[in-house]
Each structure stands twice: as structure tokens, then as C-alpha cells.
Amino acid sequence: MLNxxxxxxxxxxxxxxxxxxxxxxxxxxFIAALYAAGISTWREVKxxxxxxxxxxxxxxxxxxxxxxREKVEARTTEWNKNIQTxxxxxxxxxxxxxxxxxxxxxxxxxxxxxxLRSKHQEYMKYKHSVQQKAxxxxxxxxQPVLEELNRYIAEYGTEKGYRVILGTLSGGxxxxxxxxxxxxxxxxxxxxxxx
Numbered sequence: 001m002l003n004x005x006x007x008x009x010x011x012x013x014x015x016x017x018x019x020x021x022x023x024x025x026x027x028x029x030f031i032a033a034l035y036a037a038g039i040s041t042w043r044e045v046k047x048x049x050x051x052x053x054x055x056x057x058x059x060x061x062x063x064x065x066x067x068x069r070e071k072v073e074a075r076t077t078e079w080n081k082n083i084q085t086x087x088x089x090x091x092x093x094x095x096x097x098x099x100x101x102x103x104x105x106x107x108x109x110x111x112x113x114x115x116l117r118s119k120h121q122e123y124m125k126y127k128h129s130v131q132q133k134a135x136x137x138x139x140x141x142x143q144p145v146l147e148e149l150n151r152y153i154a155e156y157g158t159e160k161g162y163r164v165i166l167g168t169l170s171g172g173x174x175x176x177x178x179x180x181x182x183x184x185x186x187x188x189x190x191x192x193x194x195x
Contacts, residue, residue, distance in 0.1 A: 053167055056169055093119055
């Protein structure tokens with residue numbers, strides 16, 4: 001038969017002082033709270049969903065990004081034709097100058113050289129202007145696409161319960177990720193269906 005009075009594992013509340021009993025209750029409550037917090041934290045960590053997307057792939061294959069690139073390419077093609085026209089005019093002027101140089105008087109030679117210099121400056125100014133416009137146009141058309149894509153990634157992550165979705169670049173910031181954590185195709189399909 002079990003002796004309840006002499007068993008050290010059994011708390012006898014009749015012989016225990018009130019402050020000791022209070023300490024035991026506090027300690028038991030504290031241990032229970034730690035256990036509950038540990039279980040809660042473990043569940044939260046276990047349920048964390050973390051994934052990554054290949055940012056280069058998204059920017060290459062997202063329909064909005066393709067459309068923006070096509071617009072930039074169309075404008076730069078037009079501008080490059082104008083540059084080529086100016087370049088052809090400059091070459092023709094230079095060829096004419098070289099062919100006539102021997103026969104021209106000093107005054108005529110100076111006029112041709114001034115015209116050639118002026119045409120060259122016009123060409124260089126236009127070429128620089130086109131490069132600057134192309135960069136500005138690319139930023140103007142790309143920025144809204146990036147914002148839209150980021151919004152779709154956030155929506156997708158929220159809908160699918162992801163806590164974090166990382167973006168990676170080739171040779172970039174994620175050194176390893178299991179293929180199952182790569183949700184690039186899923187996000188791309190989601191974004192393309194929304195645009």
C-alpha cells in the first residue's frame with residue numbers, strides 16, 4: 001500500500017506553509033506557460049512557408065514586362081534609324097570633303113570644314129540625346145511593371161500562406177534552395193493571369 005504521508009512526490013497541502021504552496025503553484029503555472037509557448041512557437045515555425053522566385057525569369061517572361069520591352073525596342077529602333085541617317089549624311093559630307101579638298105580654295109575649305117564639324121556635333125548631340133531618352137523611357141515603362149509584379153507576388157504569397165518570398169538573380173543572393181521552394185512558374189502564371 002502507498003504511504004501518502006511519507007511520499008516526497010506527493011504534496012501534502014495540510015502540512016505545507018502557505019508561501020511554499022504559493023511558490024509551487026507559481027512554478028507549476030510558469031512551467032505550463034513555457035510549455036504552451038514552446039508548442040505555439042514550434043507550430044508557427046513548422047508552418048512557416050518560405051519560397052523564392054527567379055527574378056530574371058519573371059522579368060523576361062511576365063507579359064507586362066515583355067510589352068514594356070517591345071515599346072522600348074520600337075522607340076529605340078526608330079531613333080536608331082534617325083542616328084543611321086545622320087551618320088550616313090556625315091559620311092557623305094566627309095567623303096565629298098576628301099574628294100574636293102584638293103580643288104577648293106582656303107575660304108571654301110574652311111566653310112566645308114565648319115559644315116562638317118557642325119554636322120558631327122549635331123550627330124553626337126542627337127546620339128547622346130537618344131541614349132538618354134532610351135534610358136528614361138525604359139525606367140518610365142519598367143517601374144510600373146516592377147510595382148505591378150511586386151503587388152502580384154504579395155497577393156500570391158498572401159493567398160497561398162507564404163510568410164516570405166525571396167527573389168533571386170542568377171549568381172545572386174540565394175546560394176541554395178530546394179526545387180520545391182522555387183515558385184517562379186506558379187507566380188509567373190498567377191501574374192500573367194491577373195494582368
